[in-house]
Amino acid sequence: MEELMMESAQQVLDVVTTAAREQGFAVNIAVVDPSGHLVAFRRMDGALIGPVDVSIKKARTAALFGTDSAALGEGARPGGAIYTLEHTNGGLIGFGGGVLLHGATGPLGAVGVAGATVQADEELARLGAAALS
Amino acid sequence: MEELMMESAQQVLDVVTTAAREQGFAVNIAVVDPSGHLVAFRRMDGALIGPVDVSIKKARTAALFGTDSAALGEGARPGGAIYTLEHTNGGLIGFGGGVLLHGATGPLGAVGVAGATVQADEELARLGAAALS
Amino acid sequence: MEELMMESAQQVLDVVTTAAREQGFAVNIAVVDPSGHLVAFRRMDGALIGPVDVSIKKARTAALFGTDSAALGEGARPGGAIYTLEHTNGGLIGFGGGVLLHGATGPLGAVGVAGATVQADEELARLGAAALS
Amino acid sequence: MEELMMESAQQVLDVVTTAAREQGFAVNIAVVDPSGHLVAFRRMDGALIGPVDVSIKKARTAALFGTDSAALGEGARPGGAIYTLEHTNGGLIGFGGGVLLHGATGPLGAVGVAGATVQADEELARLGAAALS
Numbered sequence: 001m002e003e004l005m006m007e008s009a010q011q012v013l014d015v016v017t018t019a020a021r022e023q024g025f026a027v028n029i030a031v032v033d034p035s036g037h038l039v040a041f042r043r044m045d046g047a048l049i050g051p052v053d054v055s056i057k058k059a060r061t062a063a064l065f066g067t068d069s070a071a072l073g074e075g076a077r078p079g080g081a082i083y084t085l086e087h088t089n090g091g092l093i094g095f096g097g098g099v100l101l102h103g104a105t106g107p108l109g110a111v112g113v114a115g116a117t118v119q120a121d122e123e124l125a126r127l128g129a130a131a132l133s
Numbered sequence: 134m135e136e137l138m139m140e141s142a143q144q145v146l147d148v149v150t151t152a153a154r155e156q157g158f159a160v161n162i163a164v165v166d167p168s169g170h171l172v173a174f175r176r177m178d179g180a181l182i183g184p185v186d187v188s189i190k191k192a193r194t195a196a197l198f199g200t201d202s203a204a205l206g207e208g209a210r211p212g213g214a215i216y217t218l219e220h221t222n223g224g225l226i227g228f229g230g231g232v233l234l235h236g237a238t239g240p241l242g243a244v245g246v247a248g249a250t251v252q253a254d255e256e257l258a259r260l261g262a263a264a265l266s
Numbered sequence: 267m268e269e270l271m272m273e274s275a276q277q278v279l280d281v282v283t284t285a286a287r288e289q290g291f292a293v294n295i296a297v298v299d300p301s302g303h304l305v306a307f308r309r310m311d312g313a314l315i316g317p318v319d320v321s322i323k324k325a326r327t328a329a330l331f332g333t334d335s336a337a338l339g340e341g342a343r344p345g346g347a348i349y350t351l352e353h354t355n356g357g358l359i360g361f362g363g364g365v366l367l368h369g370a371t372g373p374l375g376a377v378g379v380a381g382a383t384v385q386a387d388e389e390l391a392r393l394g395a396a397a398l399s
Numbered sequence: 400m401e402e403l404m405m406e407s408a409q410q411v412l413d414v415v416t417t418a419a420r421e422q423g424f425a426v427n428i429a430v431v432d433p434s435g436h437l438v439a440f441r442r443m444d445g446a447l448i449g450p451v452d453v454s455i456k457k458a459r460t461a462a463l464f465g466t467d468s469a470a471l472g473e474g475a476r477p478g479g480a481i482y483t484l485e486h487t488n489g490g491l492i493g494f495g496g497g498v499l500l501h502g503a504t505g506p507l508g509a510v511g512v513a514g515a516t517v518q519a520d521e522e523l524a525r526l527g528a529a530a531l532s
Contacts (some may be wrong), residue, residue, distance in 0.1 A: 006441060034301075035303060036182065043439065065181055082228050083221045085228075087219065088183070102181065136311075173308050174304055175276075175307075291485070332449075347494060350490075350494065355453075
């Protein structure tokens with residue numbers, strides 16, 4: 001299985017950081033491997049502390065379930081078909097900002113972005129993921 | 134009290150594994166005793182990691198409340214009569230896939246299946262439970 | 267990276283179960299992947315409940331630190347050079363019974379055995395690991 | 400209060416990474432702010448997963464008590480004057496590898512290194528801290 005290398009993780013952090021700065025956001029960025037363990041993390045200057053954990057949980061959610069956090073969240077909310085799923089695995093995030101990373105031959109893990117708006121977090125995470133493909 | 138024997142638990146795993154494979158699913162399967170403690174577990178090749186915890190929590194939910202997880206979930210959601218119950222016992226699951234195991238003389242525990250669709254998880258868990266009765 | 271297949275994990279459980287039975291022990295056996303996530307678990311008839319968690323933590327300890335639990339435990343005790351390490355990663359086990367699994371090309375994860383004596387747990391885990399090499 | 404900037408944290412990671420590579424070690428490196436919250440993290444290629452949490456706890460220990468983890472560990476062990484302290488704050492580390500970061504005008508946080516030997520972790524963390532002063 002292709003592994004997520006430190007340099008690739010760093011590249012994801014850099015792409016997200018640059019884009020966030022251009023948009024005037026200060027975000028937290030987490031990169032995890034396919035098993036959900038942390039590979040790289042960065043808190044931009046001025047980013048809030050609360051989203052530190054959010055960014056990590058977004059990335060973990062995507063990695064552990066093989067799906068972007070927003071897709072999982074559609075069902076994991078009151079009235080959804082998988083409501084209560086969000087309480088498993090130490091807490092999952094069911095809104096945008098957790099996006100799978102794909103390598104040339106398969107899944108590499110996931111990136112989580114938190115601290116801007118949900119939409120901006122999601123777009124920044126997608127930008128980061130695109131840097132590897 | 135009739136006890137859930139290792140061999141019976143193994144039989145439940147095997148029945149679910151065979152059926153899941155025929156349907157093209159790779160699932161996690163957990164069997165717990167009436168007190169909710171793990172008796173047997175299997176992650177099929179290719180199954181996601183996130184549903185490991187989900188399958189165990191589904192089985193625990195059924196065993197601890199003496200009811201299938203889907204039945205409990207009908208009330209344990211916002212607007213339901215027992216909303217907030219899902220936050221007890223380290224986290225309960227309120228959708229399909231956690232099914233009680235019955236022996237000749239009484240409850241034997243429960244099986245939890247996670248990793249396919251909610252409906253398939255539920256049907257697979259029922260198949261597993263049927264193997265013992 | 268070589269992956270731990272369900273069949274191999276099952277083989278480890280079977281070898282440990284047979285040996286434990288011959289020795290008159292009822293143990294809990296856990297097999298985890300290299301990232302510490304559960305792949306297979308079995309509680310033998312008559313095994314205590316407390317060692318369920320112990321067997322899982324033994325296997326996790328070995329997998330996450332790439333060393334058998336007994337080796338890690340020599341330092342992670344009062345007076346040892348890495349005392350307090352045992353409180354990380356949700357709780358580690360520093361005595362025998364957690365043993366690495368090796369495949370033809372690299373690490374496959376780990377097996378944890380708990381419920382007999384420490385020495386017997388360790389020997390049983392080694393027997394299980396030997397089944398794969 | 401002088402703040403730990405992202406660029407400085409990155410610099411600490413880079414200095415430790417380069418030195419660890421020269422010494423043939425693959426380590427996990429965590430940088431936290433004075434309140435113990437994560438600012439930056441990096442897992443080097445080939446580093447073990449277990450030390451991810453250890454590196455973060457080392458940095459937190461140093462930051463939260465304003466002292467290097469090794470110094471705190473001298474007292475926080477059975478027989479030591481502050482034995483049991485290591486069980487607070489979600490788990491502290493009482494051996495080398497967690498080192499305070501000092502800026503021109505005061506404390507900036509701490510760096511934690513884990514995955515080599517205890518002595519090498521400590522020296523690497525000191526190197527990282529020296530990069531800022």
